[in-house]
Amino acid sequence: MSQSRFNDVFISQRISLLRTLERMVNNHSTAEDLMQETYLRVSRALGERAIDHLEPFVFQTARNLALDHLRARRIHSRTMVDDVPPDVVESIAAPASSAEDAAHAEQLLERLNVRLSQLSSRQQQIFILSRLHGHSYLEIAEKLGVSLSTVQKELKLIMTICISVADRSKGH
Template sequence: MSQSRFNDVFITQRVSLLRTLERMVNNHSTAEDLLQETYLRVARALSERAIDHLEPFVFQTARNLALDHLRARRIHSRTMVDDVPLEVVESVAAPASSAEDAAHAEQLLERLNVRLSQLSPRQQQIFILSRLHGHSYLEIAQKLDVSLSTVQKELKLIMSICIGVAGRSSKL
């Protein structure tokens, strides 16, 4: 297959390829880079051998490059976190907050406290054991003599309450 035929196919499929890549990597700029790399890889492959079904080959090459990119990004982010000692992470200063930020946080905590105080004693205990003491769902279920499902459902409810309070707070 000739290079000019490949150029025609690539130009015809460019928009579709770009959309596919954007959906996969959630970034237009990265998708453009992957599209260029796809062009180069397919052009190199064509110079080395004949390709019978060019369009599927182009799409598969683009898909493979996107998957490689996502895999590398996931490994890189995991490596970055694992490679930095916890002491270093903890020593990094948080950005200074303004008095307005502090007041907003104080109000949010007060609203959360009021709402959490309205929970049943069992719900409060589940919340404290899970979120403050770090117990697993199974440990909580055994400690409170309830089913694992009960712990999961109660925590789901409690967390939705917290999210609701935080959501209303951010709209103020």
């Protein structure tokens, strides 16, 4: 099947596909992004092999991407909540902290910086993209060319390191 035939199918099914994605992810902007990714994935697949039933393939590809997005979002939100205990978050910085608390926080950040600098380059990228830039696990996986599972495992390891640094500093 040719690329031009795919373009015709994609254009004719665009509205229906977009509505399907919007229902699944409940966000128009995300649905548009998933549409673009669907187009790219199906185009790539067409370059690799013949696809007999193009319309169902397009919708299945879009559905799979939406499900991956939802799964990554669910994992990301669960990880953000579950990985760092509330007492650790609360002990990092208090608005009315004493000089001793400020010194303790500075020491904690120094130890944390040392431990994070010992991570591999990929681990550092994953940490920065996730925790500082707020990228989803799926976005990170695609950006770095690794599996979603790799991103999850690396972040779990990194958060374990962060928690161990925080736990050791409690006994300051």
